[in-house]
Amino acid sequence: MKKVFSRTRALKPVAFHYCPGCGHSILHRLVAEVIEEMDLVDRAIGVPPAGCAVLAYFYFDVDMGEAPHGRGAAVATGIKRVLPDRLVFTYQGDGDIAAIGTAETIHAANRGEKITAIFVNNAVYGMTGGQMAPTSVVGQVTTTSPKGRDPSREGFPINFTELLAQIKGTAFAARASLQDPAHVLKTKKIIRKAFEAQMKGLGFSVVEVLSPCPTNWKMSPPQAFRWVKEEMVKHYPLGVFKDAEGESLAD
Amino acid sequence: MAGKIVINEELCKGCALCVEFCPRDLIKPTRRLNAKGYYVVIFDPDGGECTACTLCAVICPEVSIEVYRE
Amino acid sequence: MNEELELMRGTYAIGEAAIRAGCRYYFGYPITPQNELPEYMSRRLPEVDGIFVQSESELAGINMVMGASMAGARVMISSSSPGISLMQEGLSFMAGMELPAVVVNMMRGGPGLGNIAPSQSDYFQATRGGGHGDYRTIVLAPSSVQEAADLTYEAFDLADRYRMVVMILGDGMVAQMMEPVRFRPMRPLDDLPSKDWTITGARGRPSRFLRSLILDVNDMEEHNWKLVRKYQQVEKECPRWEGFLLEDAEMVVVAFGTAARIAKGAVKRARKEGVKVGLFRPISLWPFPFQDLKALYQRGQDTFVVFELNAGQMVEDVRLTLGDGARILSYARPGGAVPSPQELARVFSRLALSRRLP
Numbered sequence A: 001m002k003k004v005f006s007r008t009r010a011l012k013p014v015a016f017h018y019c020p021g022c023g024h025s026i027l028h029r030l031v032a033e034v035i036e037e038m039d040l041v042d043r044a045i046g047v048p049p050a051g052c053a054v055l056a057y058f059y060f061d062v063d064m065g066e067a068p069h070g071r072g073a074a075v076a077t078g079i080k081r082v083l084p085d086r087l088v089f090t091y092q093g094d095g096d097i098a099a100i101g102t103a104e105t106i107h108a109a110n111r112g113e114k115i116t117a118i119f120v121n122n123a124v125y126g127m128t129g130g131q132m133a134p135t136s137v138v139g140q141v142t143t144t145s146p147k148g149r150d151p152s153r154e155g156f157p158i159n160f161t162e163l164l165a166q167i168k169g170t171a172f173a174a175r176a177s178l179q180d181p182a183h184v185l186k187t188k189k190i191i192r193k194a195f196e197a198q199m200k201g202l203g204f205s206v207v208e209v210l211s212p213c214p215t216n217w218k219m220s221p222p223q224a225f226r227w228v229k230e231e232m233v234k235h236y237p238l239g240v241f242k243d244a245e246g247e248s249l250a251d
Numbered sequence B: 001m002a003g004k005i006v007i008n009e010e011l012c013k014g015c016a017l018c019v020e021f022c023p024r025d026l027i028k029p030t031r032r033l034n035a036k037g038y039y040v041v042i043f044d045p046d047g048g049e050c051t052a053c054t055l056c057a058v059i060c061p062e063v064s065i066e067v068y069r070e
Numbered sequence C: 001m002n003e004e005l006e007l008m009r010g011t012y013a014i015g016e017a018a019i020r021a022g023c024r025y026y027f028g029y030p031i032t033p034q035n036e037l038p039e040y041m042s043r044r045l046p047e048v049d050g051i052f053v054q055s056e057s058e059l060a061g062i063n064m065v066m067g068a069s070m071a072g073a074r075v076m077i078s079s080s081s082p083g084i085s086l087m088q089e090g091l092s093f094m095a096g097m098e099l100p101a102v103v104v105n106m107m108r109g110g111p112g113l114g115n116i117a118p119s120q121s122d123y124f125q126a127t128r129g130g131g132h133g134d135y136r137t138i139v140l141a142p143s144s145v146q147e148a149a150d151l152t153y154e155a156f157d158l159a160d161r162y163r164m165v166v167m168i169l170g171d172g173m174v175a176q177m178m179e180p181v182r183f184r185p186m187r188p189l190d191d192l193p194s195k196d197w198t199i200t201g202a203r204g205r206p207s208r209f210l211r212s213l214i215l216d217v218n219d220m221e222e223h224n225w226k227l228v229r230k231y232q233q234v235e236k237e238c239p240r241w242e243g244f245l246l247e248d249a250e251m252v253v254v255a256f257g258t259a260a261r262i263a264k265g266a267v268k269r270a271r272k273e274g275v276k277v278g279l280f281r282p283i284s285l286w287p288f289p290f291q292d293l294k295a296l297y298q299r300g301q302d303t304f305v306v307f308e309l310n311a312g313q314m315v316e317d318v319r320l321t322l323g324d325g326a327r328i329l330s331y332a333r334p335g336g337a338v339p340s341p342q343e344l345a346r347v348f349s350r351l352a353l354s355r356r357l358p
Helices: A023-037 A050-057 A072-082 A094-096 A100-112 A158-165 A181-199 A221-235 B017-021 B055-059 C010-020 C036-048 C058-070 C083-088 C089-097 C123-127 C147-161 C172-176 C216-237 C257-272 C290-298 C314-322 C339-356
Strands: A001-006 A044-047 A064-065 A087-093 A116-121 A170-177 A204-210 A239-243 B003-007 B027-033 B039-043 B065-069 C005-007 C025-028 C052-055 C075-079 C100-107 C139-141 C165-171 C179-183 C242-246 C251-254 C278-284 C284-286 C303-308 C325-330
Touching: A023 A050, A023 A087, A023 A116, A023 A181, A044 A072, A044 C314, A050 A087, A064 C058, A064 C257, A072 A087, A072 A094, A072 A100, A072 A116, A072 C025, A087 A181, A094 A100, A094 A116, A094 A158, A100 A158, A100 A204, A100 B027, A100 C058, A116 A181, A158 A239, A170 A181, A170 A221, A181 A204, A181 B055, A181 C010, A204 A221, A221 B017, A221 C179, A239 C339, B003 B039, B003 C052, B003 C100, B017 B027, B017 B055, B017 C005, B055 B065, C005 C010, C005 C251, C010 C036, C010 C075, C010 C100, C010 C147, C010 C165, C010 C172, C010 C179, C025 C036, C036 C052, C036 C075, C058 C075, C058 C083, C058 C100, C075 C083, C083 C089, C083 C100, C089 C165, C100 C147, C100 C172, C123 C165, C123 C284, C139 C147, C147 C165, C147 C179, C147 C216, C165 C257, C172 C257, C251 C257, C251 C339, C257 C303, C257 C339, C278 C290, C290 C314, C303 C314, C303 C339, C314 C325, C325 C339
Parallel strands: A044 A064, A044 A087, A087 A116, A116 A204, A170 A204, C025 C052, C025 C075, C075 C100, C100 C165, C139 C165, C251 C278, C251 C303, C303 C325
Antiparallel strands: A001 B065, A170 A239, B003 B065, B027 B039, C005 C179, C139 C284, C242 C278
């Protein structure tokens, strides 16, 4: 029999510390697989976030450099300006990229920095125990919105990728989901498109990935994946919002 | 059988996503604990045929599944 | 080494010196009184195939510096006091990851928005870390445009040698004044020290990572002591100072940067009136030249006037060095007011007359 699925060499052969059913584990694998398939394992440099994935460098077998919370796009800018022919990517949660890192991300996009932001949207602050995120949905109960997110008190959830798609320096902006195997495979294709946009020198690219957080959502993994499909996609439509090489269209 | 999977039980965290998404229900939860204290799943094709579609490996967060095809 | 003498503003001189030292990356943001430095770099760096980026804030800028340093480049950023406050998080992270870079602070009146006049009120911030955690930054204080150029040029070597941030601590005066300056020749880029710890893509070697997060407390303690040992080595190898008319001095003025420039003029004037005053000028504020200052005291100097353009910061280091036995007076002027050498000379004369603590 032929082996048709095994671990990519761009992932170190170690167990993930993430919770059962966490989207990070799947997404790390997808990013690593794309890096290997594009033959960029020895030319990739990643910038992990502050958050559950702060230890991403224990998993990706590529060079990585830590950034302070939110500053990934600025650190990646520095790296890419010095090493323009490498694949430079950030891997950031919703708070990292769209709360504390808002300015750095928008301006990296505005300058058309040829970096790729992998934006993990799980609608909550995971590592710190489940506080409200800028992408928490209306009505969502979190440890800092115990009565459920109320727009009059906490504002609305932010559709950050659509904002980034408006910026001229953005070459590729899309939202994908991990809600089931078919979507996982589609997410991988979208990551590849984003990395290709970078390597072709087209500009800034961002892939937002709707990701389950069973622990902080207080659900079982299958329930959490269902919540992504049934709840999150309502607020965060999937699709390609900007593609410098083709038509932008909503899914 | 056209396909089979091998599950690394020590990496399994019992999330049961593979159980949920196998289109032929060939993966079953068990009450057996691994060293980390998770209830592992097993590949139990009893009565069914694995086609090596790889959906289980695609959804498995722990990269604990290898898939083989004829 | 037959470089021409040029008449140049301090900010431009620092920019040119950095480029001569092999700096090809600058990330900065405008803030008075150093706006000309990013302007100069935006014009000059493309001439040498370098990269200039005006960041959207000093906060973004220091993080760009962090990334460029991780990738192995010689990189610089400059700002003034409020912008340097924004960089403190970045400086702490860079200390934890042992990343080299040169940071230029042209101090202005403070706290808060303050004013755009020269001051020295970031001494504590510069020498005590400024950001969180146990770390140090090498701090060099020029008092002339030539010295600003020289110290900037050397700062890159120091930064690479010790894998530390080196801060050039100036003020609005040295930033804006124009003086003759001679530059070192352009350092060839293939002559720069090699670095075996950078993240450049893991070609031909195992992948590596740079980080300051160390969750295991024992490992973290060990890392901190490793940093301390490095800082102790710097304290042994790098203190710098200059003395002026100290041999027969009956009173020593301790001053740095622009204040030392003024003090030198005041010393000359006071000497004409028969006041035997000398100048001890620290050039490295960290590592502070404790041993050399103490040596003066041990040789019999017992009256020290600490003159600084702030509310009294370096005077604490002088007190720490000399203890209770010495007479230590503080003549401090915060807020951007810059006394003239004549004014300062009169202070020396009055002190010489009274010969007692005020």
